[in-house]
Amino acid sequence: MKLDDLRQSKNIEDRRGQPSSGINYRQASGGSNLLFSLLFSRLGWKGKLVLILVFLLFGGMSGLGNLLPGSTSYNQYQSSQVTTSGTNISDQDAIFMSKVLGSTEDFWTQEFANNGYTYDAPTLVFYSDQTQTGCGIGSSQAGPFYCSADQKIYIDTTFYQELSNRYNAAGDFAMAYVIAHEVGHHVQNELGILGAYHQKRAKLSDKEGNALNVRLELQADYYAGAWAKYVEGQGLLEVGDIEEAMNAAHAVGDDTLQQEAYGRTVPDSFTHGTSAQRKKWFDLGYTHGDLAHGDTFSVANP
Numbered sequence: 100m101k102l103d104d105l106r107q108s109k110n111i112e113d114r115r116g117q118p119s120s121g122i123n124y125r126q127a128s129g130g131s132n133l134l135f136s137l138l139f140s141r142l143g144w145k146g147k148l149v150l151i152l153v154f155l156l157f158g159g160m161s162g163l164g165n166l167l168p169g170s171t172s173y174n175q176y177q178s179s180q181v182t183t184s185g186t187n188i189s190d191q192d193a194i195f196m197s198k199v200l201g202s203t204e205d206f207w208t209q210e211f212a213n214n215g216y217t218y219d220a221p222t223l224v225f226y227s228d229q230t231q232t233g234c235g236i237g238s239s240q241a242g243p244f245y246c247s248a249d250q251k252i253y254i255d256t257t258f259y260q261e262l263s264n265r266y267n268a269a270g271d272f273a274m275a276y277v278i279a280h281e282v283g284h285h286v287q288n289e290l291g292i293l294g295a296y297h298q299k300r301a302k303l304s305d306k307e308g309n310a311l312n313v314r315l316e317l318q319a320d321y322y323a324g325a326w327a328k329y330v331e332g333q334g335l336l337e338v339g340d341i342e343e344a345m346n347a348a349h350a351v352g353d354d355t356l357q358q359e360a361y362g363r364t365v366p367d368s369f370t371h372g373t374s375a376q377r378k379k380w381f382d383l384g385y386t387h388g389d390l391a392h393g394d395t396f397s398v399a400n401p
């Protein structure tokens with residue numbers, strides 16, 4: 100991605116290297132951490148990459164599904180001294196991400212105005228290890244996530260480092276896609292979709308709730324695709340960027356993950372959509388580049 104001439108967003112909160120405010124936490128469920136460790140130890144590098152990407156994007160999930168007020172994932176913690184493991188996002192990476200955020204602001208301000216709305220941009224927070232959020236304690240184990248209560252996107256430094264190490268130069272647009280997806284959740288919040296989703300989900304069974312969650316995630320992928328069309332229109336994309344995002348979208352499909360992990364798929368437990376669905380909705384966003392065609396909730400088969 101060619102970002103040289105882009106402005107940096109001012110909506111950045113840099114908590115890199117800050118001590119973790121003396122907080123330590125135990126995840127209430129403990130489930131995802133355990134699952135992560137188990138899977139991680141069993142997978143080859145390819146599987147590990149997929150898992151990291153999954154956690155990067157599912158981080159958005161954590162923000163939506165587990166970290167929101169009324170939810171309990173991060174609410175059990177005890178006081179103790181925690182030292183930070185250092186700052187792993189370089190200044191260069193931080194500038195890259197703030198430029199990506201700046202371009203999402205320009206795009207969504209314009210697209211909201213086209214529809215008669217006003218866009219209030221989210222804040223992007225860089226942090227190390229763990230940090231206080233409006234949705235409880237954010238931890239590097241959650242990956243990037245969006246908290247609707249404080250309207251902030253949290254990016255932890257170690258996951259960024261993992262991503263750029265393993266993806267090498269090809270990683271820049273994959274990271275941009277991750278940010279655009281999280282911004283997509285903020286767009287849903289701005290439009291009232293997120294609030295409606297939580298109200299509706301509370302009344303559903305796990306299976307129905309998962310199906311609704313898939314639609315929410317696919318819409319965030321659509322919005323990320325819409326932003327990609329905008330930056331392409333500005334001549335900022337390089338050869339391979341869209342493929343990179345599409346591959347990332349594909350790699351984090353629930354079926355791909357489960358196939359890697361268990362050798363079989365369990366459709367009822369899908370919460371993010373299949374690889375094909377995620378690619379499809381990113382591509383639809385990339386084709387239309389607007390809010391109007393991104394209704395993943397009304398279509399029969401998203």
Ligand SMILES: [Zn+2]
Nearest residue numbers: 159160316319
């Ligand atoms: Zn998400």
